[in-house]
Structures are given as structure tokens and as C-alpha cells.
């Protein structure tokens with residue numbers, strides 16, 4: 001798509017060459033930022049990516065495949081592919097564990113971006129992914145994400161065992177905070193979202209009962225290909241509930257908006273658990289099903305044959321005498337309060353605006369919408385949420401709740417906007 005847009009612009013060979021000497025900075029290496037970076041690199045443009053995580057891929061790189069005998073198009077593969085392409089590209093450089101601190105307009109053109117980095121002890125450029133450090137770590141502090149290198153988490157107690165075994169000297173436990181300035185002609189903000197944390201409301205019992213987990217927790221279990229919790233006390237899950245819209249569509253309990261992804265990911269995960277463990281009984285509590293994909297109606301019709309759908313938003317989750325979560329809800333059929341005990345309850349937590357929206361808005365001259373998501377400054381806004389005049393573009397879930405496929409689409413739009421912007425400058 002980006003290619004065809006460039007072709008439509010009929011750039012001359014000289015202008016194309018001039019374009020290729022430009023650098024674009026992408027803030028946030030989730031699926032949105034990686035898609036922009038990969039698309040621009042495909043056009044020969046140098047990209048510099050900054051992410052506060054020690055790895056690329058954002059939230060969804062730690063989700064799992066929801067396919068049964070066929071792909072259910074959850075989009076997680078797209079993230080893995082984007083990480084793989086990013087890793088291969090010679091035109092993309094990155095700084096991880098880094099955050100932008102200030103933006104200065106250059107006199108001639110473009111920007112200087114001040115970036116603060118607290119480097120991870122593992123230098124991702126040198127790491128060969130041999131895994132030796134993970135083998136010897138007594139704290140289980142060496143982590144990895146699918147398709148990427150290793151990094152050291154906050155559980156490290158600096159014992160130094162990993163240093164001794166690393167065959168390429170990629171580990172340095174003494175790395176110091178550093179400040180650098182990077183030049184860029186254009187900047188893309190793709191800083192993503194924050195998942196709703198149900199611990200803020202005692203009614204959900206999240207954090208107090210290990211049998212109550214979130215959709216984010218279940219995604220990580222799926223990612224490790226262990227669909228159900230490994231805690232031996234949680235074996236034999238005969239009855240599971242999913243509660244949709246946790247933190248979404250309810251201004252008192254969370255956000256006013258629909259998160260657009262919780263119904264779909266819950267239904268796909270419930271379907272996969274049912275395929276794997278056909279004797280498990282699954283109830284899904286829902287207000288109404290919001291789904292934004294193709295072929296959904298046939299999938300839902302099929303699902304209704306094996307899963308019970310209960311139209312209600314539960315009142316609370318307590319604990320029964322066997323320490324099982326007890327879901328209290330009002331039945332829509334007779335408007336009576338009922339209680340149902342489960343072996344596991346999954347709270348389908350939704351998408352909230354990121355905590356750092358205000359800071360990013362201030363640095364990059366963006367607007368913060370009433371809901372907390374970012375938008376292009378009013379005087380620079382265009383239809384796809386981009387600043388045509390400023391060269392500062394926004395994409396992905398930092399703008400509003402969206403799923404992976406929609407993020408990819410939005411990122412192509414931002415990449416096309418950047419190309420147009422750069423094209424006008426050469």
C-alpha cells in the first residue's frame with residue numbers, strides 16, 4: 001500500500017535518492033511502530049526506533065496463538081512477523097529501555113530528540129541468543145520474547161553468574177543511565193495503551209484470589225503455550241467463566257469506551273480451551289457482543305453450541321467455602337440475583353489510555369483527548385490523526401482502542417503520511 005502511494009507520487013530518481021538520506025524517528029516499537037518502521041525501511045528510508053521496553057513488539061508480542069485446527073485471525077502472527085522483519089532490516093536502528101525527554105526544532109529542518117536510556121545489562125546488538133545466561137541465572141531474571149534476544153529483568157540480584165558464561169561479552173551489569181540526542185526529519189508516535197487493571201476495584205477479587213485472572217494473564221499463558229495456570233492447585237479446571245467488558249463501557253468502573261478487542265480475544269481463547277479440554281464447562285458473561293471482523297457471525301453461531309452465554313454484567317466475585325470464585329450476577333431472564341462458583345474466572349480487561357499521554361503530548365505538541373488518548377494538535381490535524389505541517393504523526397492504540405489488524409492499517413496510513421511529508425521536502 002505504501003509502495004503504491006509512493007508510485008502514485010511519481011517521485012523522480014533524484015527525489016527518491018534524496019528521500020533515502022532522511023531519518024524518521026518512531027517512538028514505540030509495538031505492532032504500530034514496527035509496521036511504520038518496516039514500511040519506511042522498505043522504501044529505503046532510515047528509521048530510528050525508541051522504546052521504553054528492553055524489547056520490540058509492545059504488548060501483543062506476548063500474546064498467544066488462538067488457532068484450533070484453523071487460524072482464527074487473532075493477528076498475533078502479524079506481530080511476530082513485524083519483529084522478524086525489524087530484526088532483519090539494515091535501515092532500522094533502535095534504542096531500547098529509552099524514553100524521549102525533549103524535542104527541539106532545528107533551524108533548517110526537522111527535529112533533535114533528546115532521549116534518556118537506562119540500558120539493559122544485555123546489549124541486544126551483541127547477544128547471539130545462545131541462552132547460556134538463562135541457564136545459569138539463579139533468579140530466573142533472564143527473559144526473552146518470541147523471536148527476539150534476551151534481556152535481564154528487575155529480578156536480577158547482580159550475582160554475576162551470567163557474565164561468566166556469556167560467550168560474546170554481551171552482558172555489562174554496570175551500565176549507566178545515558179542521555180543522547182538524535183536528529184529526525186519526521187517523528188511517529190506509536191506509544192500504545194495500558195491494559196485495564198481490575199485490582200483497582202475490590203469487586204473483582206483480582207489479586208486476592210489466584211483463581212481470578214485477567215485476559216492479559218491468560219494471553220501470557222497462551223504465549224507460553226500452557227493454556228491453563230501451572231499452579232498445581234489450579235489443575236482440573238472443570239468450570240471456567242469469562243467476564244467481558246471489565247473496565248470498558250462503564251464510566252464508574254473504568255472507561256466509557258468499548259475496548260473493541262475483549263469480546264474477540266475472549267471468544268477465541270474460550271474456543272481454544274474448549275477444543276483442548278472438551279469436558280470443561282465455559283460460561284461467558286456479556287452485555288452484548290461487539291465484534292469488528294469478517295466471518296464473525298458463523299464463528300459465534302458455532303461457539304453458542306459449546307459455550308454458555310449469560311447476558312449480565314456480574315455484581316461481584318467473592319470466595320466460596322472451597323476457595324473457588326463465586327460470581328454474583330443478576331439474571332436477565334427473571335431479574336433475580338444468582339451465584340455461580342467456578343474453578344477459574346477470566347476478567348476480559350480492556351484498553352485504557354497510557355499513563356504517559358500527558359508527558360508525550362507536552363513533548364511533541366499533541367492534544368490529549370477527554371478520554372486520555374492522544375490526538376494531533378488541532379492546528380496540525382488531518383484525517384488520519386497526523387500532523388501534515390509539523391511532520392509529527394500518530395498511529396495505533398495511543399489514538400484510541402484498536403486491535404492488531406487495525407493498528408497495522410493505521411500504521412500504513414501514518415507511513416504514507418510520512419512519505420508524503422518527506423516527498424514535499426525534497
Ligand SMILES: Cc1cc2nc3c(=O)[nH]c(=O)nc-3n(C[C@H](O)[C@H](O)[C@H](O)COP(=O)(O)OP(=O)(O)OC[C@H]3O[C@@H](n4cnc5c(N)ncnc54)[C@H](O)[C@@H]3O)c2cc1C
Pocket residue numbers: 027028029030031032033050051052053056057058059060063074075076098099100190191192193194195196215216219261265349350351354356360395396397398402403404405407
Ligand atoms: C488482554 C488483551 C488481549 C488482546 N488480544 C488481542 C488479540 O488477540 N488480537 C488483537 O488484534 N488485539 C488484541 N489486543 C489489542 C492489542 O494489544 C493492541 O491492538 C496492540 O497491542 C496495539 O499495538 P500498539 O503498537 O499500538 O501499542 P502497544 O502494543 O501498547 O505498543 C506500544 C509500545 O510503545 C512503547 N512506549 C510507550 N510509551 C513510550 C515512551 N514514552 N517512550 C518509548 N516507548 C514507549 C511501549 O513500551 C510499547 O512497546 C488485546 C488487548 C488486550 C488488553
Ligand code: SF4
Pocket residue numbers: 064065066067070071072073074075076077078
Ligand atoms: S496467531 Fe492468530 S492469526 Fe496467527 S495462526 Fe494463530 S490464530 Fe491465526
Ligand code: SF4
Pocket residue numbers: 136137138139140141142152155156157158159160161162163173
Ligand atoms: S547477574 Fe545473576 S541474577 Fe542477574 S541476570 Fe545474571 S545470573 Fe541472573
Ligand code: SF4
Pocket residue numbers: 122126127128129130131132133134150165166167168169170171
Ligand atoms: S549468554 Fe550472552 S549471547 Fe547468550 S543469550 Fe545470554 S547475553 Fe545473549
